[in-house]
Amino acid sequence: MDIANDRKEIIRVLNDLIETSKDGEAGFKVCAGDVKRPDLKDLFIERSRECGSAAAELQRAVLELGGKPEGRTSVGGALHRHWVDLKSLVTGKDEEAILNECERGEDLAKNHYAKALHHELPTDIRAMVQRQYEGVLRNHDQIKALRNVERARARA
Numbered sequence: 629m630d631i632a633n634d635r636k637e638i639i640r641v642l643n644d645l646i647e648t649s650k651d652g653e654a655g656f657k658v659c660a661g662d663v664k665r666p667d668l669k670d671l672f673i674e675r676s677r678e679c680g681s682a683a684a685e686l687q688r689a690v691l692e693l694g695g696k697p698e699g700r701t702s703v704g705g706a707l708h709r710h711w712v713d714l715k716s717l718v719t720g721k722d723e724e725a726i727l728n729e730c731e732r733g734e735d736l737a738k739n740h741y742a743k744a745l746h747h748e749l750p751t752d753i754r755a756m757v758q759r760q761y762e763g764v765l766r767n768h769d770q771i772k773a774l775r776n777v778e779r780a781r782a783r784a
Contacts, residue, residue, distance in 0.1 A: 638753065639695035641744050645757065646686045646698040648740040652679035655733045659726050668723060668774070672730070675767055682760045689753055724782055727775035734768035 653676050660672035687697035741761035749757060 634748070635693055635695075637747065638749060639690050639693050641747050641749070642686050642690050642693075642753070643695070643698040644740060645744055645760070646683050646690070648737050649679045649683035649686060649760075650698070652676070652733060652737055653683060656730070659730050662726050663723055665723060668727075671770075671774075678763065678767075682763070685756060685760075689756065722782075724775060724778040727771055727778055730771045731768065731775055734764060734771055737764045738768055 656672045656676035656679060660669050660676065663669050663672065690697035738761075741757065741764055744757050745754070745761060
């Protein structure tokens with residue numbers, strides 16, 4: 629592969645992660661609007677901000693590579709947010725159901741980041757993607773733990 633094609637591939641990988649981060653930003657915002665508990669609302673707002681910051685960092689990297697950064701969410705992300713909305717209406721905005729959907733969204737993000745890390749990336753970009761991936765893993769584990777607590781509470 630030549631340098632121009634390498635650069636295009638790196639930009640494509642980063643744009644995929646931008647969509648993933650934008651999906652997370654929008655998804656967590658929806659979840660923040662759906663939950664009643666102030667601690668979960670605050671958590672989801674913070675996660676939304678973190679995803680937005682990650683997207684902005686990725687967009688800057690794409691610009692530095694001479695590419696056009698993605699600026700919108702994916703179709704799949706939009707469908708996921710609509711599913712969260714529909715599910716929360718049906719379940720009466722049940723925290724466990726919302727946390728389940730957040731975990732599902734973080735599962736998708738984990739997969740996208742893991743896939744990105746299988747590509748040949750310049751050292752500085754790889755370090756950024758790895759750092760963001762570690763943040764996704766922490767988010768996933770925290771959401772899963774909160775979901776498990778909520779599940780136990782609902783069954784008690």
